[in-house]
Amino acid sequence: MPRYKILVEYDGTDYYGWQRQPEGPTVEGEIEDALSTILREPIDIKGQGRTDSGVHAEAQVAHFDYPGELDSHRITYALLGVLPKDISVYSLEQVRDDFHARFDAKxxxxxxxxxxxxxxxxxxxxxxxxxxxxxxxxxxxxxxxxxxxxxxxxxxxxxxxxxxxxxxxxxxxxxxxxxxxxxxxxxxxxxxxxxxxxxxxxxxxxxxxxxxxxxxxxxxxxxxxxxxxxxxxxxxxxxxxx
Missing domain, CATH: 3.30.70.660 (Pseudouridine synthase I, catalytic domain, C-terminal subdomain)
Known part of the structure; x- marks a missing residue:
């Protein structure tokens, strides 16, 4: 299945960190919900690592799988209208199928x-x-x-x-x-x-x-x-x- 890598910038002030959890809103949760809305199927993203509650990022890296070819410009533009204003997915590209945002990081x-x-x-x-x-x-x-x-x-x-x-x-x-x-x-x-x-x-x-x-x-x-x-x-x- 095709794999896609995203770069994310966010102000973490109002979030319970990166990783999805039941206590409150998280950056990972917001992005998964936004992508699932746009692509009309559940999307599970894997980040390179966690950031704690209140921590920010300029270039958080994550990946997800999707059974089809995605238009990077169209998807990133659509995310502007769905994501909160303190989260931005500003880059999306297809990568090799075995790329892993966490385990490949040096x-x-x-x-x-x-x-x-x-x-x-x-x-x-x-x-x-x-x-x-x-x-x-x-x-x-x-x-x-x-x-x-x-x-x-x-x-x-x-x-x-x-x-x-x-x-x-x-x-x-x-x-x-x-x-x-x-x-x-x-x-x-x-x-x-x-x-x-x-x-x-x-x-x-x-x-x-x-x-x-x-x-x-x-x-x-x-x-x-x-x-x-x-x-x-x-x-x-x-x-x-x-």
């Missing part, structure tokens, strides 16, 4: 946005931190996680996360006027990993933890979750590499 890239003054335009996509931050100390923390590490202390434990090692390929802070942006790329991510890394780095930047304390949490993994969480609204999935 890397994921996220950014976390911090604003250092009140910013109404970024209120839904950034965490506000008014404290003076020690950026040099935060950079030292960011550099320390490069490579393969066991991040058990920085994740939400659960039976689905038996493997807690990740290979961090890129980890860096960038300053733009009244914004501090953290960029990270890895082969895989654990649940809440980026938010707990950033949250703990912010604590270091505020002087509430030292770089050595951050390194101690990193080098001595434990299921007691030693990391400090940042707000979901600051996190944005930027790209999935294949």
């Amino acid at each position: 890397s994921r890239r996220y950014r976390f946005q911090i604003v250092t003054r009140p910013s109404p335009l970024l209120h839904r996509q950034a965490q506000m931190v008014l404290n003076e931050l020690d950026l040099e100390a935060m950079l030292a923390c960011a550099e320390s996680i490069l490579g393969i590490h066991d991040f058990e202390s920085f994740t939400k434990s659960g039976p689905e996360q038996e493997r807690t090692k990740c290979d961090i390929m890129f980890s860096e802070f960038e300053v733009r006027q009244h914004m501090i942006i953290y960029h990270i790329q890895a082969n895989r991510f654990l649940r809440h990993l980026v938010r707990r890394l950033v949250g703990t780095m912010i604590q270091v930047g505020k002087g509430r933890k030292s770089v050595d304390e951050f390194l101690d949490i990193l080098k001595n993994p434990t299921d007691k979750e030693g990391g400090h969480g940042a707000q979901a609204k600051g996190l944005i999935l930027e790209k999935v590499g294949y």
Whole structure:
């Protein structure tokens, strides 16, 4: 059966994450319902991974099967009129029949946005931190996680996360006027990993933890979750590499 790959951008503020669930609206659920309405048969999409409640994406990747040839322009245009305005499927293409959005992915890239003054335009996509931050100390923390590490202390434990090692390929802070942006790329991510890394780095930047304390949490993994969480609204999935 023909397989189609989609790219999705969304503001996750009003959703219970990506994955369909009974508690409330999800991004996956909205897209499945919209495609099922347009194509007039049930559509089941598979995402490259989950994003939590309140997390955003610029290029979430998913795939679905459909027994027929689809006109990419027609379908993406039709979705404009069916999907909520905070979700957009902006690319649709046919891929090989064995392509898998999750299992074929080689890397994921996220950014976390911090604003250092009140910013109404970024209120839904950034965490506000008014404290003076020690950026040099935060950079030292960011550099320390490069490579393969066991991040058990920085994740939400659960039976689905038996493997807690990740290979961090890129980890860096960038300053733009009244914004501090953290960029990270890895082969895989654990649940809440980026938010707990950033949250703990912010604590270091505020002087509430030292770089050595951050390194101690990193080098001595434990299921007691030693990391400090940042707000979901600051996190944005930027790209999935294949």
